[in-house]
Amino acid sequence: MTDGVARKTGRWALLSPRTRKNLSVAGVVLTLILAWELYKLIWSSLGWIRPVRPDDVVMPHVWDMVIELFRPVRRGGNLLILDLLVRSLWTLREAVAGFVVGGLIGFGLGVLFVRSRLAERAFMPYVVASQTVPILAIAPMVVVWGGAIGLPQWMAVAVIAAYLTFFPVAINTLRGLRSPDPNSLELMRSYAADPSAVLWKLQVPSALPYIFTALKVSATAAIVGALIGELPAGFQNGLGRALLTFSQQFAVQSKKLYATVIICAAVGIFFVGMVTLAERKFVPHRETLEPEGEMLARASAGG
Amino acid sequence: MKGRSRWMMALIIGALVLAACGDGDGDGDGGDGGEAVECESVDEVRLQLQWVAQAQFAGYYVANDLGFYDEQCLDVTILEGAVEIVPQTVLATGGAEFGLAWVPKALVSRNEGADIVNIAQVFERSGTLMVSFADQGINSVADFAGRTVGNWGFGNEYELTAAIEQEGIAADVELVAQSFDMLALLNGDIDVAEAMIYNEYAQVLEAVNPDTGELYQPDDLSVIDFNDVGTAMLQDAVWVNADWIADDANVDIAERFLTASFQGWIHCLDNFDECVQVVLDNGSTLGESHQQWQLNEILGLVFPATNGIGVMNESLWDQTVEVATSQIPELDGVEISDDAYRTDIAEAAIANLDGEDTDGDGYERRDIELREGGE
Numbered sequence: 085m086t087d088g089v090a091r092k093t094g095r096w097a098l099l100s101p102r103t104r105k106n107l108s109v110a111g112v113v114l115t116l117i118l119a120w121e122l123y124k125l126i127w128s129s130l131g132w133i134r135p136v137r138p139d140d141v142v143m144p145h146v147w148d149m150v151i152e153l154f155r156p157v158r159r160g161g162n163l164l165i166l167d168l169l170v171r172s173l174w175t176l177r178e179a180v181a182g183f184v185v186g187g188l189i190g191f192g193l194g195v196l197f198v199r200s201r202l203a204e205r206a207f208m209p210y211v212v213a214s215q216t217v218p219i220l221a222i223a224p225m226v227v228v229w230g231g232a233i234g235l236p237q238w239m240a241v242a243v244i245a246a247y248l249t250f251f252p253v254a255i256n257t258l259r260g261l262r263s264p265d266p267n268s269l270e271l272m273r274s275y276a277a278d279p280s281a282v283l284w285k286l287q288v289p290s291a292l293p294y295i296f297t298a299l300k301v302s303a304t305a306a307i308v309g310a311l312i313g314e315l316p317a318g319f320q321n322g323l324g325r326a327l328l329t330f331s332q333q334f335a336v337q338s339k340k341l342y343a344t345v346i347i348c349a350a351v352g353i354f355f356v357g358m359v360t361l362a363e364r365k366f367v368p369h370r371e372t373l374e375p376e377g378e379m380l381a382r383a384s385a386g387g
Numbered sequence: 388m389k390g391r392s393r394w395m396m397a398l399i400i401g402a403l404v405l406a407a408c409g410d411g412d413g414d415g416d417g418g419d420g421g422e423a424v425e426c427e428s429v430d431e432v433r434l435q436l437q438w439v440a441q442a443q444f445a446g447y448y449v450a451n452d453l454g455f456y457d458e459q460c461l462d463v464t465i466l467e468g469a470v471e472i473v474p475q476t477v478l479a480t481g482g483a484e485f486g487l488a489w490v491p492k493a494l495v496s497r498n499e500g501a502d503i504v505n506i507a508q509v510f511e512r513s514g515t516l517m518v519s520f521a522d523q524g525i526n527s528v529a530d531f532a533g534r535t536v537g538n539w540g541f542g543n544e545y546e547l548t549a550a551i552e553q554e555g556i557a558a559d560v561e562l563v564a565q566s567f568d569m570l571a572l573l574n575g576d577i578d579v580a581e582a583m584i585y586n587e588y589a590q591v592l593e594a595v596n597p598d599t600g601e602l603y604q605p606d607d608l609s610v611i612d613f614n615d616v617g618t619a620m621l622q623d624a625v626w627v628n629a630d631w632i633a634d635d636a637n638v639d640i641a642e643r644f645l646t647a648s649f650q651g652w653i654h655c656l657d658n659f660d661e662c663v664q665v666v667l668d669n670g671s672t673l674g675e676s677h678q679q680w681q682l683n684e685i686l687g688l689v690f691p692a693t694n695g696i697g698v699m700n701e702s703l704w705d706q707t708v709e710v711a712t713s714q715i716p717e718l719d720g721v722e723i724s725d726d727a728y729r730t731d732i733a734e735a736a737i738a739n740l741d742g743e744d745t746d747g748d749g750y751e752r753r754d755i756e757l758r759e760g761g762e
Contacts, residue, residue: 273704331568333568
């Protein structure tokens with residue numbers, strides 16, 4: 085018995101770190117699917133309907149959701165997955181635009197705050213307050229204002245994505261810029277380095293791990309912002325519209341809704357994955373702040 | 388590992404370029420089809436819908452896609468409705484020239500300060516039903532007594548509350564909030580559900596009856612139609628901002644807009660399948676048989692049109708005002724002025740359509756075969 089466990093642990097240890105990580109991710113997904121199907125099986129055999137009805141409308145089989153992706157969206161139409169992939173590109177475009185704009189604004193605020201305590205004290209409360217206003221309340225206003233000044237719909241949506249993006253970046257940039265060792269700062273000063281040299285040669289490099297951590301959080305927030313923003317915008321080409329029409333038809337189309345949710349999550353994971361790749365390129369591995377598996381899990385939960 | 392990440396980078400860059408190049412924001416410019424018309428100038432106008440593209444708005448999409456608006460020298464952008472978009476507000480703030488709204492909701496908005504005018508009452512009948520399973524024996528409003536009755540709220544419940552009051556059973560009916568899907572009825576959580584004849588009612592018929600393994604059939608259901616109960620209120624109508632329509636040049640634009648829109652609706656009488664296809668082309672997630680059902684029923688709400696399409700039926704207006712002022716708390720004791728609607732523009736539009744079937748007298752509903760999930 086003990087022997088078996090030891091041997092298993094041994095084999096596990098023999099696997100490369102990468103394989104081990106992939107296996108654990110797959111394990112989590114499998115466990116979730118198993119839990120879903122077990123709930124369905126047990127509840128329907130016992131005739132329980134609380135907390136959630138186990139029928140095929142409210143809880144379709146996981147494989148039925150996946151099969152649905154490869155059925156036509158309607159008779160004679162494209163496969164659902166093709167329709168959703170095209171929609172993903174639109175939603176990604178809004179999210180990426182919002183992510184870039186929000187990221188730059190967040191970085192700018194971080195730099196401003198580290199330069200000026202006065203600015204930090206004056207603006208920080210509003211930066212924090214901005215995130216306590218529900219995005220659902222702001223989104224319709226942004227859409228109306230955007231329409232009034234002639235922004236295309238997708239840009240109004242991008243503004244909403246930017247709104248969710250800038251905050252984590254601003255906070256983490258500020259923290260990162262303050263992270264260098266005081267001794268290093270003094271050394272720079274002793275060389276008579278001007279503030280911009282201190283910023284770009286010392287503070288920004290040491291802030292990068294913090295900034296990338298924020299960017300990974302923001303990547304999913306941008307996707308969520310884009311999905312939410314599409315609803316009041318009446319934007320018809322993105323994933324948000326698919327979510328809306330399929331949820332309206334939930335009683336008869338629930339598999340399509342779940343299939344769309346799977347694609348939305350996949351888009352979020354994809355985006356975070358891209359940011360992680362960029363992080364590997366720009367930040368030496370030992371300096372990353374958190375194990376990326378944890379970040380990915382958090383990101384996919386959010387997306 | 389290095390190669391892999393480079394490959395992924397290439398993939399995302401490719402995807403983003405594709406997304407950035409993608410064009411066609413969905414604002415229709417029509418243009419194909421129709422006769423070539425020489426326009427001295429083209430007027431750009433916007434139409435705000437109450438909801439996303441579906442057969443409920445077929446006439447406007449057909450007029451746009453088949454070039455009827457072009458023939459009237461109009462460039463119409465159809466703004467789809469969405470969550471939290473109220474067409475009356477959009478009209479009042481100048482976000483669109485034309486908007487669709489139900490009469491009672493628009494009366495509330497008028498009372499709240501949105502100065503808007505009904506220029507075409509396109510739907511002459513109400514599409515609201517109360518649906519229950521036939522074996523429950525609920526065949527009239529009087530049978531609601533002692534039952535759990537679902538309704539959507541948000542101003543969609545007044546035909547129901549008026550009917551219950553008319554029957555004198557208000558104290559015996561348990562009114563409960565219902566979501567826009569029909570699960571509560573299908574699962575037996577409520578006895579009677581509110582349903583639009585062109586949407587939620589069809590959804591029930593697109594669901595599988597677990598007892599038979601087949602789709603539910605109309606015989607399985609008992610339907611109460613508010614048009615028969617006498618508390619029906621007028622629904623989809625074209626509204627404009629009162630200030631905007633005070634300008635004669637805009638009256639001319641409105642006349643041309645209604646001419647082409649009416650032409651779109653009339654076109655669907657004889658070109659049913661083409662009109663369904665136009666709707667499907669404007670929304671890739673829509674189901675075909677569901678949209679066929681919807682267009683069939685929507686045409687039944689428009690036609691036959693007593694005074695010609697879009698021209699107000701005065702007795703139904705009076706009935707709507709009476710129910711609205713007695714049921715809607717915001718309109719309690721409010722005098723609804725006669726300038727809330729006008730018929731001259733719609734009448735002029737009908738005169739422009741000489742020779743067309745503007746009252747659709749012979750309209751009869753087709754038999755539509757719904758498929759599971761409305762596909």
